[in-house]
């Protein structure tokens with residue numbers, strides 16, 4: 039049993055003013071593993087005051103100084119990679135495979151930020167004017183549990199690149215991961231107050247960050263519902279917002295694709311992070327005259343998907359993060375059956391022998407209509423819907439018939455055709471015959487998947503604002 043009873047303010051681990059406790063429960067065993075002391079509004083005020091003070095000097099640092107800090111953060115995180123993987127696996131049940139990649143993503147956040155910063159022009163000439171790209175001020179960072187430390191690293195690296203200081207509120211369910219990451223950040227020896235971290239509930243600490251007059255911008259990753267409430271709250275002080283929200287990503291398999299490779303890739307896209315991923319490809323769009331073949335291939339692939347102990351290197355689907363999330367996924371499986379979708383594999387209940395944790399059966403529905411709720415709502419678990427299309431145009435129309443627009447996938451044997459289809463899909467990123475990541479390329483959503491972009495120079499632009507000097 040571990041109690042996390044410190045927050046991080048002004049370069050020190052300090053005791054929060056808040057005294058409420060939140061239980062940390064292993065999703066693999068449902069046993070209590072620890073508790074975290076939750077901060078309150080007073081704690082947010084202290085953190086913002088520290089960040090505001092630090093901003094006075096940090097905003098004046100040179101590119102070279104910021105690069106040095108980013109490198110120090112990178113090196114401190116790199117030293118504890120194995121522990122960072124383990125704590126993710128244990129705390130939220132992320133699979134070893136996913137968590138290892140996620141720690142790689144954390145490190146690449148810093149290296150990419152360094153490369154971006156080197157090339158970024160903070161002074162530009164436009165017409166007869168000089169334009170200074172100026173940092174916004176103190177940034178509030180609010181993150182979800184499903185890759186908590188990755189999001190913190192990326193957002194912090196971008197803020198530092200811009201010359202901003204930050205107040206971070208991670209998910210209350212990520213306290214142990216946050217603690218370890220904070221130990222790394224502390225070791226990096228940045229000036230006091232550049233980063234401050236308050237554990238706490240969204241409705242308390244998150245809300246206080248949203249409303250605080252001394253916070254200039256919020257960078258949020260999480261659900262669309264909470265993103266909307268942050269945007270509403272941010273209006274009163276006209277905070278800038280970057281919102282990375284939910285998704286219901288389409289995966290179009292064109293008729294000329296190699297189904298033998300495209301289908302296993304589609305299952306990997308649907309079940310990444312045990313299906314608890316905003317970019318999961320949860321709507322598989324296939325030609326209607328090839329449905330039988332697709333069903334067979336999908337079934338054969340999913341039968342081989344290993345569900346179980348997330349620490350095992352070959353586990354693909356681990357437990358759902360919480361009992362609540364488990365119940366939510368079960369609810370959607372039940373709903374799919376009620377809506378008349380055909381259950382191809384999986385279904386309600388737990389896989390045999392895994393009753394102690396929040397494990398669900400990797401599930402696929404076929405003959406799904408895009409109007410069904412299982413095809414429209416984010417389930418956030420390993421549940422895939424197969425939907426048929428008549429022709430290319432129909433596939434694009436179904437892909438775009440969604441409130442979301444975060445990511446999409448296209449498989450085709452013809453590169454030009456795949457590009458044509460990809461260009462017509464309304465989504466921030468489209469993967470063509472691939473399941474990969476480019477930390478330099480913009481990432482973010484159209485429609486209700488969010489506002490703004492992260493990564494590389496597009497991401498950095500969101501943390502600065504142009505100021506024109508006219509002589």
Ligand code: NAD
Pocket residue numbers: 180181182183184185207208209210238239240241243244245248259260261262264265267268281282283284285315316317416418444487488
């Ligand atoms: P969530 O929206 O419930 O919580 C995210 C964070 O917001 C947490 O730190 C939470 O405590 C905080 N929060 C909750 N209520 C708040 C409020 N009223 N004011 C301020 N902060 C508040 O999301 P979650 O369950 O932690 O994560 C899953 C969701 O995140 C999914 O919808 C998923 O699609 C989304 N997500 C999006 C991306 C992306 O990059 N687009 C990446 C990962 C996850």
